[in-house]
Amino acid sequence: MTGITKSDAAAKETAQAQVDIWRFVFGFTEMAVTKCAVELGIPDILENHAHPVTLSELSSTLSCSSTALFRIMRFLKNRGIFKEEVTKQGSMGYVQTPLSRLLRKDGDDSLASMLLWQSSSVIIDPWHHLSSRVLDEKTSAFVCAHGKDIWQIADEDPVQRKLIDEAMACDTRRTVPAVIEGCPEVFDGLSSVVNVGGGNGTALRKLIEMCPWIRGINFDLPHAVSVAPECQGIEHVGGDMFISVPKAHAAFLKWILHDWHDDECILILKNCREAISEYGKTGKVIIVEAVIEENIKGDKLKDVGLMLDMIMLAQTNKGKERTAQEWTHILREAGFTRHTIKNIPSSALSVIEAYP
């Protein structure tokens, strides 16, 4: 006998629910206030000071009164974004934490551009149409919000294209080194790599920097490659992956297939298989994506995969994150004979290598 009755346990759970529910009701405040701090450049201001920055120094740097700023800093300090330390003069000042360092505007591992994109109205508006998407498979939450899909918007509006490229590039600057360091054998012996949906070419720039023996082909929609910076060792090619993919020893696809329905993925993968066909058994398709699992309570990294799945539901027409079984299905249907899945340490990502 533990002395705790069933009704005690139920009462405790109900009391906990009364507390936990606020995280769901007011969850948006964390994103909105963090966005505010990034827009004001607060992580960069703290980074550029060798000592803790007092509230009055921060408000004079930003040319604003300290009243609202104090409340913003109090909230973010409470969330562990910033912390306070005593200055040499004995007053309190704000300093960076490992979290706020990830929000500097130009840090190599910064996620500031991703946060600004995710909190922009183009990305927020489709969330208001998620229930319509659930009730009708043919309805796209993004199209309900904007009248067109994200790639049409990017084609028509260079500002949106830049926001997407910069957000995805900050993801790439973190993940490409993580892939190469976590699974160095993936790029061994490859003479050329076509990055399918490579955006502004950041992934190939990083790849060639770390694996200089590789020749890169950055392949994306014509409007995307037309604004990609030139780089030695990389050829930019505009086209449509649903029609064909430029030839190379390996095709690399990062965060591409999660945008699409199974049938569309099978078509893209068949075009990739054709692109590597001249290299026989040594050719391969390298996919970097999340591989989701159903029961992951408490695993924060795996939870990122489930959040991305919700993002796909809101932001794409038919995209989704896939389980290992779902990956096996589309790869087999596309004609690949075998594949391996490797988890990248300390990341929500996996590398899938598929062979003809």
Ligand SMILES: C[S@@+](CC[C@H](N)C(=O)[O-])C[C@H]1O[C@@H](n2cnc3c(N)ncnc32)[C@H](O)[C@@H]1O
């Ligand atoms: C989610 S982004 C991923 C970008 C990049 N792979 C990364 O991980 O940073 C998807 C990319 O696919 C490109 N794309 C969309 N439709 C395409 C098509 N039909 N052919 C080639 N690229 C396409 C988009 O322009 C965009 O750059």
Ligand SMILES: O=c1cc(-c2ccc(O)cc2)oc2c(O)c(O)ccc12
């Ligand atoms: O809104 C998004 C976000 C992503 C995304 C964010 C962070 C990652 O580490 C990976 C992907 O991807 C998107 C995407 O592929 C798309 O077609 C539309 C929207 C988003």
